[in-house]
């Protein structure tokens with residue numbers, strides 16, 4: 001089976017971040033180096049207590065291919081040997097999410113996206129920045145650990161994020177057996193399809209390009225921010241009636257679809273917002289924690305909507 005997501009190297013057009021090296025460094029004491037290689041020393045367990053490292057290693061050990069030598073899934077704050085008092089899952093570790101984590105008495109946040117505003121979380125460019133300093137101080141003061149689980153959850157088979165959001169949309173049964181991102185629905189207007197996704201994903205708004213009365217049956221769903229060339233490449237290859245994605249660069253896929261519509265192609269675009277398109281993945285993590293570490297209290301925090309921060 002093939003899965004289209006932000007990181008699927010089985011597809012030649014899905015290679016946006018393929019060459020990014022894991023050269024994360026931090027200005028402070030925050031650990032950002034991967035724990036890969038240390039896993040063999042074994043997780044630390046103290047009675048019913050589990051460490052950050054143990055939870056990370058446990059998830060990674062269940063991912064096909066095991067530990068990656070080149071990944072952004074590193075510890076962004078805190079220490080691997082910290083005993084976990086409670087866990088929060090969220091798409092982004094926003095300051096609001098960190099504050100709520102502190103209020104909950106938790107000290108470990110598992111996120112899907114960066115902490116410090118770039119894919120690698122390299123913070124050298126943020127040296128002296130007041131927002132960065134505030135966030136890092138808050139994390140250090142309260143000894144909060146943050147682990148980004150991005151590459152690993154996308155490598156679970158089937159992709160942990162895509163399958164979770166397809167389940168939320170109730171589309172798993174309509175998924176193509178070889179490319180789960182390709183969904184065949186009974187014909188529906190673009191307008192009604194938008195209404196359906198908003199209702200199922202519990203979001204108030206989407207962005208779209210196309211004729212609201214266009215008939216849509218063949219739906220290509222690519223969560224997250226796959227990048228313009230990946231999204232357009234997938235449209236060319238799979239010829240959907242509509243592409244539903246998390247995020248676009250406004251000068252890439254949106255303009256391509258606009259021109260394709262002007263040419264008379266039966267295509268449209270729905271942009272859900274990055275968070276809404278992958279939020280279900282954080283719920284997947286919550287379920288995984290409940291199953292594997294039932295003694296630890298875990299909470300999912302929704303960090304808002306990418307299309308409206310108010």
Ligand SMILES: [Zn+2]
Pocket residue numbers: 006112150154161223224278
């Ligand atoms: Zn993702």
